[in-house]
Amino acid sequence: MKKLIFTSLLVFSLLIITACGGGSSAGGEVFEFGAQTYTDPKIAGQLVKILVEENTDHEVSITEDIQASPQVIASLDRGEFDFALLYSGEIYNNYFDDIEYTTDPQETIEIAQQSFDEAYDITWFDTIGFTNEYAFAIHEDFAEENNITNVSDLESYADSLILGTDTTWLERDNDGYRAFIETYGFEFGDTRGMEVSLMYEAIARDEVDLVMAYTVDPQIPEYNLRTLEDDEQFFPPFDASLVGRNETLEEYPEVNQIFEDLVETVETEQMSEMIRQVDFEGRSTEEVAREFLIEEGLLDE
Structure with a gap:
């Protein structure tokens, strides 16, 4: 019995080692x-x-x-x-x-x-x-109608806009929402933290007005969104x-x-x-x- 237990433990240990890097x-x-x-x-x-x-x-x-x-x-x-x-x-x-x-x-x-x-x-x-950088993205037709190309161009509309973003951006220090407000001098009417795929679904259904996109996301062209120039060079x-x-x-x-x-x-x-x-x-x-x-x-x- 002791030999059987020892053998079982040895096999179990080897399985653990192999499951980690460098097996x-x-x-x-x-x-x-x-x-x-x-x-x-x-x-x-x-x-x-x-x-x-x-x-x-x-x-x-x-x-x-x-x-x-x-x-x-x-x-x-x-x-x-x-x-x-x-x-x-x-x-x-x-x-x-x-x-x-x-x-x-x-x-x-x-x-x-x-x-x-x-x-x-x-x-x-x-x-x-x-x-794969952060970038604000809005509907192309809204951007075209209001001549919005830079993040600063959003200031006149910010109070009425709902931002959809991944929750981590709201909480980040150097490049998160609080630091963004300090740099650009305005904040949005509301912010909604959510999972990234749901964020794009939300803007497609007009439940949010803009999203904090990642520049590599295929949803940007797929949903006809325009990414805005970070004219204050805020994002790392x-x-x-x-x-x-x-x-x-x-x-x-x-x-x-x-x-x-x-x-x-x-x-x-x-x-x-x-x-x-x-x-x-x-x-x-x-x-x-x-x-x-x-x-x-x-x-x-």
Whole structure:
């Protein structure tokens, strides 16, 4: 009986170890990629998975629908994930007390690279190419009728407008709603925090007048919305980058090279189109990622 219990515990322990980053497979290692709930990190995970599995003896397992980037970062720090996709503006989300806020894209990504390397032992690669920044979006016909192109142009109408936004933006410090009011000098008649997909449904049904969009969202052209110029340069950049644990990348330089090869390969319009195909046409993230890699000459047919 004792031998049986010991064997069972050993098997259970091995299952736990294999479920975390850096497990082993018959051909090599099994790496864990953590992806948030939205579609672009899931597609990025597939890009990494396909290239790693096609070009090395290793495998990549993707854990999807992690609720927020801080949870992804915490899991990277604990060694539960090996890789992820993150955005440069995440550096301002209360990880560090002494970070100097800037809206300059290059400065922001350099701060992220240095800070997360030193504090979390994470390599933050140069951007994969696309951005996913905050932007106010309104109906094109309303914008055309009232000659609205900049965020400042909303001031005359703000008291009567209802803003739909993800709840996190209402609560953020440097680039959230309270800081926005201080910078632009006006606030909206009402704000409604909601899940992103519901936000777009709300503006389509005229339940809200404008939304806090993400620039990569395919719903922007799909619902004929106009994104407004941030004329006060309030919002920080959110350039997308692959990130990985230093320990993993140093031990497996062939994987590190794949990450390097993916730098500046995916334009914002390309990612938006891939998201549209997944979210609106029902294609799989693996299918659109593989098709993209073949079209870009990064993968043989």
